[in-house]
Amino acid sequence: MLRIEGLVKRYPTGDVALKGVNLTVPDGQVMALIGPSGAGKSTLIRCVNRLVEPTDGKVLLGDRDLTGLGHGALRRARRRMGMIFQEYALVERLTVMENVLSGRLGYVGFWRSWFRRFPQSDIDEAFRLLGRVGLDHMVDKRADELSGGQRQRVGIARALIQQPELLLVDEPTASLDPKTSRQIMRLIRELCAEQGLAAIINIHDVMLAQMFAERIVGLQAGEIVYDGPPDGLTAEVLTRIYGEEDWSQTIRAAEEDEEGGEEEGNAREAHRAAPPVPDPERLAGMT
Amino acid sequence: MANASAVPAGRSRRWRPPPLIHDARLRWALGLGAALYLALALGTLEINWARVAEGIPRGWRFVMAFFPPDFVTRWGDIVEGMLESIWMAVAATAAGIALSVPLALGAARNIAPRPVYYVCRSFVALSRTFQEVILAIFFVKLFGFGPFAGFITLVVATVGFYAKLLAEDIEDMDPGQAEAVRATGASWPQWLNYAVLPQVMPRMIGLAVYRLDINFRESAVIGIVGAGGIGATLNTAFDRYEFDSAAAILVLIIAIVMLAEYASGHIRRWVQ
Numbered sequence A: 001m002l003r004i005e006g007l008v009k010r011y012p013t014g015d016v017a018l019k020g021v022n023l024t025v026p027d028g029q030v031m032a033l034i035g036p037s038g039a040g041k042s043t044l045i046r047c048v049n050r051l052v053e054p055t056d057g058k059v060l061l062g063d064r065d066l067t068g069l070g071h072g073a074l075r076r077a078r079r080r081m082g083m084i085f086q087e088y089a090l091v092e093r094l095t096v097m098e099n100v101l102s103g104r105l106g107y108v109g110f111w112r113s114w115f116r117r118f119p120q121s122d123i124d125e126a127f128r129l130l131g132r133v134g135l136d137h138m139v140d141k142r143a144d145e146l147s148g149g150q151r152q153r154v155g156i157a158r159a160l161i162q163q164p165e166l167l168l169v170d171e172p173t174a175s176l177d178p179k180t181s182r183q184i185m186r187l188i189r190e191l192c193a194e195q196g197l198a199a200i201i202n203i204h205d206v207m208l209a210q211m212f213a214e215r216i217v218g219l220q221a222g223e224i225v226y227d228g229p230p231d232g233l234t235a236e237v238l239t240r241i242y243g244e245e246d247w248s249q250t251i252r253a254a255e256e257d258e259e260g261g262e263e264e265g266n267a268r269e270a271h272r273a274a275p276p277v278p279d280p281e282r283l284a285g286m287t
Numbered sequence B: 001m002a003n004a005s006a007v008p009a010g011r012s013r014r015w016r017p018p019p020l021i022h023d024a025r026l027r028w029a030l031g032l033g034a035a036l037y038l039a040l041a042l043g044t045l046e047i048n049w050a051r052v053a054e055g056i057p058r059g060w061r062f063v064m065a066f067f068p069p070d071f072v073t074r075w076g077d078i079v080e081g082m083l084e085s086i087w088m089a090v091a092a093t094a095a096g097i098a099l100s101v102p103l104a105l106g107a108a109r110n111i112a113p114r115p116v117y118y119v120c121r122s123f124v125a126l127s128r129t130f131q132e133v134i135l136a137i138f139f140v141k142l143f144g145f146g147p148f149a150g151f152i153t154l155v156v157a158t159v160g161f162y163a164k165l166l167a168e169d170i171e172d173m174d175p176g177q178a179e180a181v182r183a184t185g186a187s188w189p190q191w192l193n194y195a196v197l198p199q200v201m202p203r204m205i206g207l208a209v210y211r212l213d214i215n216f217r218e219s220a221v222i223g224i225v226g227a228g229g230i231g232a233t234l235n236t237a238f239d240r241y242e243f244d245s246a247a248a249i250l251v252l253i254i255a256i257v258m259l260a261e262y263a264s265g266h267i268r269r270w271v272q
Helices: A041-048 A073-077 A098-105 A110-114 A120-132 A148-160 A179-196 A206-212 A234-240 A246-259 A262-272 A280-284 B002-006 B024-043 B047-065 B074-105 B114-129 B132-143 B147-173 B177-183 B187-226 B231-241 B243-271
Strands: A002-012 A015-023 A032-036 A056-061 A081-084 A166-170 A199-204 A213-221 A223-228
Touching: A002 A041, A015 A041, A015 A056, A015 A223, A032 A041, A032 A179, A032 B047, A041 A056, A041 A166, A041 A199, A041 A280, A073 B187, A081 A148, A081 B177, A098 A120, A098 A262, A098 B231, A148 A179, A166 A179, A179 A199, A179 A206, A199 A223, A213 A234, B074 B114, B074 B187, B074 B243, B114 B147, B132 B147, B132 B187, B132 B243, B147 B187, B177 B187, B187 B231, B187 B243, B231 B243
Parallel strands: A032 A199, A032 A213, A081 A166, A166 A199
Antiparallel strands: A002 A015, A002 A056, A213 A223
């Protein structure tokens, strides 16, 4: 369980990105964090694994406060949190396998990682995950040869091989086309269910958030202004999060999606509770 | 379209690209000042055309003394000098790079703490201050004539060059990739190995090959002030008025430099 208490982030410029955020994410919950650009979504998830240093407040993973940890303890804590990035953030000149195995860096010693001699169990797991995300035929391709969707799958495998308890996902679909976006979101959703992972997913696309998350938190100017189920996002709530706008299109479109074709059907199943056992064949065909 | 039709005919708005220097007076003052300075500078040259005319046949005789190049008479000395220069260039490049890497890490603003950054930057700036020939004169005084002084000169020059450019490449790296590897719980050396090294590797190799090329050429120049290598052989040939042997050395230097140029171009394209 992740518990955030009174989290404040003030940047040296004086901008206050987070104004005392309180948030609890139970084990296994997939939560979407929505809000306008600059609301503090990225800052919030980066304060959890301390890529950004919080100014005040507590971040408890299990019952360990992460905010006071020293260097080594922080590295061990980071192993328990997998992160997935907007622009994939793969190391472009490393191979797919090296990128995935880099998720094990917190567990292996320096010389092993320097010579790429990872334990066989890590390599087995990397192959399993790459198979799971449908990329086991691209193991030795360089990351910069992959398409956007494929790169994000590698990013997902890299996060999962850490054996995390929590996924921090920062705009996973912002650079992807609509179809790939859904595939990626569905994959994250399914993998979380398989491994009982909790996830915080920052996302701009309200419809995707409604489709794939079981809980939605709205952030506006560093404060939580909505916390509830996906179908609680009324025009009034969206106005509170994003400001005045004609929201009828967004809401109606979301409802239509839920009734839509085969893909949306699957999404809705995933959305409800226990998702179907994933079919690797189906994923392998994806690009 | 809506805008265009809203403006009545004959009253279209004018547009000019904005000037580089906004203040018109400053713009003209700078332009005229530069032109005036150039004119005055040219005026101080005092070219004596009579002497130039006299010098041309003398220069021609000098050039003709180079032909035909004589590879035979001093062949032993030439080979020795060449090998010494190549040895100096290779060893100095390797040693220089080994010293440059930690210095470059310290001199990259995005990964080094501020105090370390300033110390390393000043060090790099210091080793870039003096031209190779000046360094060579100093080190020849310090260590005596011979290739060791040349080697040290080239190491210092390599550090100034390589550490600066490598540090700049590290500063230009993609912070996203670096952040992602940090988020896995990697230690600092692992982070360097997985996030930083892959991003700067092509440039490291490219610069190494380029520097090797420069070091060989420089070894010919610093040899003239006593720092060994093919430069020393060349200097001796000039001192003995053996211009044909000097020509042979020059031809060989040109050939090796062209070869190195060609090879380094290839290697740099290949590592991209």
